[in-house]
Amino acid sequence: MKLTVLKDHLNEAIGHVSKAISSRTTIPILTGIKIDATGAGITLTASDTDISIQSFIPLESDGTTIVELYAKGSVVLPAKFFSEIIRKLPTQQVQIEVKDQFQTTIRSGSSEIQIMGLDPEEYPLLPEIDEDKIIRMPSDLLKMMVRQTSFAVSTNETTPILTGVQWTIADGKLKFIACDRHRLATREASIDVDSSLEFNNIVIAGRTLGELNKILPEQNTLIDIVIAENQVLFKMNAILFYTRILDGTYPDTSKLIPQAYQTELVVSTRELIDAIDRAYLLSREDKTNIVRMQMKEDESIEISSSSSELGKLTEQINLHKLKGELLKISFNSKYMLDALKVMDSDFIHIGFTGAMQPIIIKPEENANLLQLILPYRTTG
Template identity: 55%
Template sequence: MKFTIQKDRLVESVQDVLKAVSSRTTIPILTGIKIVASDEGVSLTGSDSDISIESFIPKEDGDLEIVTIDRPGSIVLQARFFSEIVKKLPMSTVEIEVQNQYLTIIRSGKAEFNLNGLDASEYPLLPQIEEHHAFQIPTDLLKNLIRQTVFAVSTSETRPILTGVNWNVSGGELICTATDSHRLALRKAKLDISEDSSYNVVIPGKSLTELSKILDDHQELVDIVITETQVLFKTKNVLFFSRLLDGNYPDTNRLIPQESKTNLIVNTKEFLQAIDRASLLAREGRNNVVKLSASASESIEISSNSPEIGKVVETVNAEQIEGEDLKISFSPKYMLDALKVLEGEDIHVSFTGAMRPFLIRTPNDDSIVQLILPVRTY
């Protein structure tokens, strides 16, 4: 194998596939990146057997020549060393040549590296997925769906199913739900898909986080193919495979209260900043809670009390308060996480009592719902 390639395109592809490479794998060859040069261009693959990413660099992009292939072939190179080397090469082009015994020479300007490679035929094959069940989502919407839900997945392995986001497609709509059993994030989106297509799968939160880092901010469509065990996200030059989590996702619909006793509409930024300030004293010790009290006098009191350190009280003007007086305590981290992903100047918070879950939404928009369980304080 021998080819010459534009360094910046190689670095970009290496960074993408590196997101799937784990140093803690039980299969030694998976600590490497597989490189295949063919007449069409160069493809790089990284995998940790949960996530697999393939990035393709075409020979030409418009009028620009990116790769010159002298001899097609393949090799697996140690990901950690290869990625560091290509980043630091001196010139704008890189030549990679594989000689006998998988010895690989990387040249750029006056720099020359010799790396010991591995036989690419030993590298596990990517899942074979038939693509006739694909649907499409614009890239920017997909990034939002991930951003507005993935933060609420569980980080504990005691219930593995909760470490993923539930994707439920039915009636031409996608509903993404994440919960760690203390809070819940839900986001709906209409899809351009036939009404009778239906899927109900759980995608690991880690996979979605890594996918989001690879996606560019643009309007292009991402093809999504779901099978029984795998999901494939396909963009112009990247294939992103992830395994699905086994098991049934809990029915979260019954957690969402249908009625409310107290409703607030408040400026998102003011509310977020007041809770952020109150959380400064709430971080210490076990007393990691912020209290909110609301009465019909059109103002909300946010407070936090840490006996060893001190206390903070702040009044926030509400644009609207309806219903019963209320005192409630909650985790400031959960509240801040939820507020940061809501879009819009104002938020609508609905409570059904001091010990019942409460909902945070944007007024007149039910496509995104955040739910938080209060903290019991005595």
């Protein structure tokens, strides 16, 4: 292999695939980035077995030569050092040459670096994926759906299936569900999909979707999502992102969501976030995160928290609407803040079916997003 490539393009591609490099891998070859130079361009690959990412650098783009290829070939180079040294090279023109025993030389200006490369034959093959089950959606929508749900996955590895987000596809709609044992987040959207396509057991790790969100392009563009037996492939412009589907069956969460409310209120999202954010500061001190909400006759709520060491805090918020029985309810302020921060609506609707029943939070005028939080069993 021998080629020159423009530093900025190489840097960008390394930045993308590096998100699949795990610092805790026990498989030596996976600490490296695989480089394949072919007649079409350069492909970089990185993987931690759960996630695999490929980034492609074409020979030219918009009439500008990006890669000059002198000899095809492949090599695996240590990811951390390779990405750091490329970023610091003095010139845009970077030459990479691989000789016997994968001995690799990188030249840029008057810098010359010799790296011991690894055998690309030892690098695991990426899964071959049939492209017959495809959904297509805007990257902005995907990003938003991930942001609105993935924070609610469980971090407890004893129930691995709950560390993922469940994807359900039915009737031309895509639905994400995330839940740990204390809260649930769900977001639904109509997408461009063959109405005969139905899935209910695609579960993708929350951590993986977080990495995907970092790679999704800044500008809105259409993403193809290919669904296979136990893999999902996200196809972006020049980037392929493969992820494993989690093993197991996701629990049925539909029964958790009440169909009618005993009490309903509408409140300014910003005012509620700010008040709970302040209450959180005290609730955090006692490690409980408990904040209380008390509804009042004058269509207001009082938010309060206390810490045995520091003191107590009360906040008054006027409601936009209040209907039903006045309740006094306690909840985890951190969970409430997580739910409120993804609302993307000036006013939110909160529904209650009793002081010990789930709290349901929705944007005032959008039935596609729903957050559920279990209250704390406290009095006082």
